[in-house]
Amino acid sequence: MTRRLLRLGTVLSLFMALALGGGTGTASADPAGSLWFDNTALTASAAGFTDGYGRETVLRGYNVSGETKLAENDGLPFASVADAQKSANAVRALGGGNAVRFLLSWAYAEPVRGTVDTTYLAAATAQMKVFLDAGIRVYPDFHQDLFSKYLFNTGSWYTGDGAPKWVVDAGDYPDEYCGICLFWGQNITQNAAVTESTYDFWHNTGGIQDNFLTTAQTTMTYIAQHLTTSEFTSVAGFDPYNEPHWGILDSGETSRTWEQNKLWPFYNKFRARMDAAGWTAKPAFVEPNLFWNNNLSSQKQEGGLLDAGTLAPRYVFNTHFYDAAAICGICMWGNASDGQYAGDFGTVRDRATAAGTAAILSEFGHPLNGSTSGKAPTILKAMYMAMDSRVKGADWWTSPSGSGAVLSGTQWQWDIYNDRHNELMNDNPDKLLTENDAWNDEDLSAVYLDDSGNAVLRLDTRVLDRVYPSATAGHTLAFTYEDRSRDGSTTLTWNPVPSSLPNVSTLVGSGQYGLLVWRSTGISAPTELHLPSSFATAATTVVSDLGTVTGPSAYTTSTAIGVAAEPGGTGSRRLLFTAPANTGTLHYALVANPSSTPTAAVRAAAQTELAAWAASKF
Structure with missing residues (x-):
């Protein structure tokens, strides 16, 4: 019954679009015929993203979704195309999004070394098509956290995602152990199994990085061949690697030289694979060292791809931002306030400008459950306002010329299965996770499904569904x-x-x-x-x-x-x-x-x- 109602809602929405003069979603210079439904390719430059008409373009939306980290739906964002359709409709109608970062899993794409699972690619592409057909731009992301879930034992407090089991089996890594770790992210630097496997990836030990690049190329080729020309045009680019970190530095190496000598060469290799797969006209959304723009001085590290030169049009400067001080709890008392993140997001703008390219915050957000969740309403408002302008609200009317570029961003995250999961943590039948995001005690999804199966926002619609300039002539x-x-x-x-x-x-x-x-x-x-x-x-x-x-x-x-x-x-x-x-x-x-x-x-x-x-x- 719920799905029949959703189909009826889609029909009514289509009728409304036609009543307003809507077109088919294809780009045209005829505003009466198509109403400028723009699916032209995006270009990255120092002016930001521009569309095929030359308009400055802002991408706003969400990550779909952390479900990809889980085994319950075989590393896919959704259990079915129908669920993807439900989510895409809600991203537009409830969340005001025009773009999504679409998560993919290396573990499920290449479960056996040297063999790419086309069944997985077909299912992922079918779900991706739904968002593209809803007029939502997509940029895929081969996601990883803590390198791989297969590093973690069945009784562990934590888990990871990313690399296939065969990578871990070949590595002979130590038993994972994080010591006194209150947050899962501490495993990045404190868990020897994570640091050693991450080190091996950047050093291509046993050719594992080559395998990843080959799988990425096969994946991109498959996507390009199985989308229509119009759909593929609306794919904004590709995020090669989520939240890169070195694991272990070589002797004499620093965070900056690691970016220069390990991370940037990897991005160049990935860029070449994009070209070979038919993605030449699309930028790579490249991330710096994940601790580059951390707002805790004890965690902040030099970086930001300082030695990469001019990035546009082949690369977009892509970074994440979470208020680590607020998540820490005792590191920030009270709520966020007006202008809280103007400096942090100003740094992102400045770095992109220096690199001569567009910027995007591919992840930002705050937990909606736990001891610091009460800060979420003010933190999300402050983040969105800092994306809109680098001048805080109280000063905006007096000094609007300092606003700067409007930042693109995709919030973490949009998971319609929030609180409805069925995940065996680390494949342990005694650790069935159903609540929150079902991953390392996280709970950041802006949406959930009610008992009738309808998508419902978990945050104030006024902070999520916003006025923003999607295209400026x-x-x-x-x-x-x-x-x-x-x-x-x-x-x-x-x-x-x-x-x-x-x-x-x-x-x-x-x-x-x-x-x-x-x-x-x-x-x-x-x-x-x-x-x-x-x-x-x-x-x-x-x-x-x-x-x-x-x-x-x-x-x-x-x-x-x-x-x-x-x-x-x-x-x-x-x-x-x-x-x-x-x-x-x-x-x-x-x-x-x-x-x-x-x-x-x-x-x-x-x-x-x-x-x-x-x-x-x-």
Whole structure:
């Protein structure tokens, strides 16, 4: 019954998309026919990601999913294509995502040395197709944590994922033991079985790295051959290796020289395999040493691919960020606050700029269970705000020109099986895991399935489903979004409209709002902002140099401001702004979900205020 209802919902969503003038999801320069449903290839440069129209593009979404780390569904993100469809619909409709990092397992891809399991590749590709057909960009990731689950004994407190059993069998590693380890990540540096096997991978001991690269090439070739041309075009790139660390340094080696002499050559080899597999036009999403941008000084290590030179267009600077101090508990008292991560995420922006390429946070998040879970609402809000702008909310209206690029990111994680697992930890029949993420006591999934089988968010929808500029026809100068998300019963307002803009403040009231400022570069395609589900179309108010409106109409070639369906038929929406294809014109667009319906006079007065403000700040 649940699946029949879901199919009915999909049909209704498709009908809504057609009613708004939706197209098939293919890229076209005809906005009336396709509404700019863009599946053009992405290019990485110092300006960030750009699409086939030359628009700056922001990727936002989730990791799907930690289920790949588990044995219960044979290393696949989902038990079935139907579950993948359910998840993809929810990523769009509930989570506001336009991209996912799609996890794959080396252990299941190459269970026997030298033999790639095409049954596994076929199942993974079929699940991947569902996301691509929902208009969601995908970048696959051969995931690993603690190198391999086969390092761990059946009674261990911890487990890993990644390398196949034959790799571990060939290594003759010591019995795993972590000593006094309160967190699973301590195994990375304290467990000799993990450090020695990781060392062997980077040194290609016994040719194991060569095997991995060959399997990766076979996998990429299979994906390219079994997706349609349109689907494959929407694949953004490939993440070669999750959270790289050296395991053991050679004599005289440092974290920086390890990146230079071990990690970067590996990425060059992986890049060559991408080319051989038909992925030449797609970038590798390469990660530095995982402790490079740690916010605990005791764990921070030099890195960031400092010696790799200019990365674009062949590579994207890809890093993770978790608030280690907050997860530690005693290392950070209290909740996160406005601007908490502006410096950390500013470092990511600066490193990508120095490397001449786009940046993405392929993982970020915070536990939703345990002693520090109460910090999650403020931490997630602070992280998303730091991705939107490097200026904290309280200072944004005064200093918007310091905003910087809007960062792309995929939150960890999106696991529809949260609290519904059936995992034998380390294949131990006496250790059946059903709760949380069923992996090392983690619980970070933003979603779960209720008793009716429907996807339900575990976090405030206002912090997850956000206004963001998915495509900007020009250069982004500044962006901010005040989500008014909740911490319990408290509404978190970190970026109030200042009293110096009384009509803008009156228009917004206590509602959510986003503001994008950009300068045109002669692109004829429209600027697009994702419209969250909490913004009813009839109530959505836009104030822009291109006009003002409450309740924007369906987008057509004759409308400067209009609403249209997001691709994929999930019922989610976006706003489109069409400006003359001039170069150098300053544009702004305030998108509000006001607490009361503003009059045309208030909109006009707010437009006058915003025009003067923008002219004075840029």
